[in-house]
Amino acid sequence: MQLSVKLFRLLVSVMVMVSIVFSSQTIQPAALANSPTLISNAVELELIRSNPSGNYRLMEDIELTTPFTPIPSFSGTLDGNGHTITGLTITASASQPKAAFIVQNSGVISQVGFKNVNITGLSTNSTYRAGGIVESNYGTIEESYVTGSIVGGYRSAGVVVTNYGQVHDVYADVVVEAAYESGAIAAVSESGSILERVYAVPDVYSINNNTGGLSAYAYTGAVIRDSALLSGTIDNGGGNRIARIVGRLNGTPTMQNNIASVNALVQGMQVSGGTANNNQGLTVAEAVLSQQNTYEDLGWDFQNVWKMSAVLKRPVLRDVAEVQPTSIATAADLELIRSNPAGDYRLVDDIELTQTFTPISAFSGTLDGDGHVIRGLTIIASASQPKAAFMIENRGIISRLGFEEVVIVGSNGGASYWASGIAASNYGLINGTYVTGVVTGAHRSAGIAAHNYGVVRNSFTKIKARARAESGGIVAVSEPGSVLEYSFAVPEVYSTDNNTGGISAYAYSGAIIRNNVLLEGTIDNDGGSRIGRIVGRLNGSPTLQNNIASADALVQGAAVSGGTLNNYQGLTVTNASLSLQATYEGKGWNFDTVWEMRAASNWPIQQYFADVNEAPAHPIIHKVLRDENQVLSTGVSHRQMDFIDSAGYIQKANIIDVDISLPQNSIIVGTLNNQTVPTDASGNYIRTVDSAGHDIFKATVAVQAATTHIAGKQVIAGVNGEFYTVNGPEGYMIKDGSSIINGVRVPGADAKNYPFHGFFGIKSDGTAMIGNYGADWEAVKNDLYQASGGQYWMVKDGIVQDFNGQVISDANDLNYDHETYYRHKDRHPRTAVGIKSDGNVFFVVIDGRKANDSSGFYIEELGLYMKELGAYQALNMDGGGSSTAVTWNEQASAYQIKNTPINGGVPGSARDVFSSLLILAEETL
Secondary structure (H helix, E strand, O other), X not given: OOOOHHHHHHHHHHHHHHHHHHOOOOOOHHHHXXXXXXXXXXXXXXXXXXXXXXXXXXXXXXXXXXXXXXXXXXXXXXXXXXXXXXXXXXXOOOOOOEEOOEEEEOOXXXXXXXXXXXXXXXXXXXXXXXXXXXXXXXXXXXXXXXXEEEEEEOEEEOOEEXXXXXXXEEEEEEEEEEOOOEEOOEEEEOOOOEEEEEEEEEEEEEOOOOEEOOEEEEEOOOEEEOOEEOOEEEEEOOOOOEEOOEEEEEOOOEEEOOEEEOOEEEOOEOOOOOOOOOOOOEEEOHHHHHOHHHHHOOOOOOOOOEEEEOOOOEEEEOOOOOOOOEEEOOOOOHHHHHHOOOOEEEEOOOEEOOOOOOOEEEEOOEEEEEEEEEEOOEEEOOOOOOEEOOEEXXXXXXXXXXXXXXXXXXXXXXXXXXXXXXXXXXXXXXXXXXXXXXXXXXXXXXXXXXXXXXXXXXXXXXXXXXXXXXXXXXXXXXXXXXEEEOOEEEEEEEEOOOOEEOOEEEEEOOOEEEOOEEOOEEEEEOOOOOEEOOEEEEEOOOEEEOOEEEOOEEEOOEOOOXXXXXOOOOEEEOOOHHHOHHHHHOOOOOOOOOEEEEOOOOEEEEOOOOOOOOOOOOOOEEEEEEEEEEEEEOOEEEEEEEEEEOOOOEEEEEEXXXXXXXXXXXXXXXXXXXXXXXXXXXXXXXXXEOOOOOEOOOEOHHHHHHOOOOXXXXXXXXXXXXXXXXXEEOOOEEOOOXXXXXXXXXXXXOOOOOXXXXXEEEEOOOOEEXXXXXXXXXXXXXXXXXXXXXXXXXXXXXXXXXXXXXXXXXXXXXXXXXXXXXXXXXXXXXXXXXXXXXXXXXXXXXXXXXXXXXXXXXXXXXXXXXXXXXXXXXXXXXXXXXXXEEEEEOOOOEEEXXXXXXXXXXXXXOOOEOOEEEEEEEOXX
């Protein structure tokens, strides 16, 4: 009999304990008495005949090349172990009128396939019977199949001629012919017998009468249920006692929940009047029988017993493959799917992806993950491939497969850019899967499917999903006719505009979203509407049934009231209840063969997976997409890094490293034409404008670099420097040992304190420092050769600073400063300077405001990044539209802007700035 997963695990635990007890003792032969006898070839099959009450296990597929003599009786166990016996050939005789592998079975036969059988009876009288596996079954036949031909008996059947016992999770694709009772699975179902979760592809014929697609004859007390008959033929010469499920009824056998293809023809004709509980079975369309959910509705276990075959377009046994799936063990093997998208595939190992992955365009086969994981899936959309997902279009079946640490990038918010973990468009079945990681940057983003037209079931996500429009924890858009059920999300979902949902962002009339759970997390958008814990936006009246959400699943940062089982918010429940198995079982979740609770996570995980492993925690860098380094000169390098940050945003960084311990390298404050800042006698900036009102002192960083000419030196690179106003630099400035140029936003300059302002300086001895405009400035100002102001000392003595709660946000407060607040409250393009513990300096420019698809940083995030790059001290410099990184291109004999400035909201437009920080090296031209 089939053991539940829990009972199996209990037995394994007991076995382990027993092994420990006996590990220090001599094991006696009696301890091994119940070990199965291993069978690997045709000769060893004869061991069953000599000891019919023994336990046996097949270790290899067996090819029979000579006729086989039936085994008279069997009362032991035969574990096929997923193997097949091919070419079983038996011809009945007067001395052996019953032709079957085993004549009488009172034991257990499981997980064995009988391929291409050729069983022949004689049919001269009622003693001649022919069956694919057993003639008389008093025991159990389970998880097995038969293909081939069984003809010529008085009674013939694909699996068992006379069934007194149990036959379940079995199928037959056979030609069956008899004088009288002929059935694709059984000839006669006796009282007390059970035939359940079976199907047949029938080619069944009786010379006389009593002909059935599943069973030819059934008595009162026989049970035939939850089974299916596929397309084929059922015929007899007598013209009656013939039907799709059972040909002849003797009394009132129990028939429940059986279906039959409209193309299962009886006497060459389609059948009318069939119901789920009569001998014809309920008529269903042929296409319905190629869909997994059809069989799941009959109670079939597609997690552990069955799976769909894309090649055969019908179910096959998961562990006894009729058509062997192609094994996928490596990243290179995944390309086999691309070359044959209609095939059957099974993962046999976890796969680690180290390169960017190109989406598989279309898939119509089966992909059985078998409890394995694809880790590190990274996909970047492009204009030629705007949809980013493992598969662009799925019309097949994807099951039992985990995707960990995904990074799916939609590149921009254009309507054609979709991002999702598994399928951009799902028309098939995605069942028993999970996705963790980041799905970001698209018009529509979702953990599993951007558009669901098919079925998503028994799956979960723990992702950061970010989009311009529709962003959903599992699905972005649930289309009419789609089903999303028995699934959960741990949401961190955000849309720039609207349409944001913890489970699905958008749902149309005809979509079904039911029996789902939303755990603790966040659902936010900037539009302020069309947002919900289960579904963000309803178009028409999709079916929402029996969905629940954690009280701590926050929408726009607040707990939700008014949620019900059947509305877009879901019924509010406590986190404590969401850690209980009973909560999910109350939603109809299957904890026998699919789910189990794991103490480590406090939420369910599918039984066939090991514990879910998330990416190692990084302070700010979640996944590096590009990291390229170029040496500009000795001790000076330029690095470009594209990455996904820990909040799920795309970031583009330019990093310039300077080894200032080398005497040929130096850092100066740059200006247009390398001029000294014009000041009055008090050190205040004297502003001069041209006829258009433009400050003639300012210029772009590239122009400042190009117009800086110092004998024996070459400007190698530069970034924008000081914050400034129309009245001059915000902080104190010193250029090339000049007198101090007064800052206009420093303590004491007006009535405000400016507590976060500070400076970056190069002392006369060439060493670098960062300090505040207090004790630090007073201590070193007379020893500074270069000085440029900044705001927010982000890394201080190796510790990242947190300014949250310190910046005044109340405009009515006397100490409120708009610029200070503005620079802190949002993500922006940023420029920063860092000093490493060895004293060397690096500059960072982060693009933002979606220029180059980069989001920009909060101040604290920039601090984390600077720390991760090695900063012991770090200061934020001018940012926003001023952020610019420039390097010298010797081949082009020009200074090139390496980032994407966004001056005035225009990507690629460089802003004139007051000053820069330029890196000089010994001239090499």
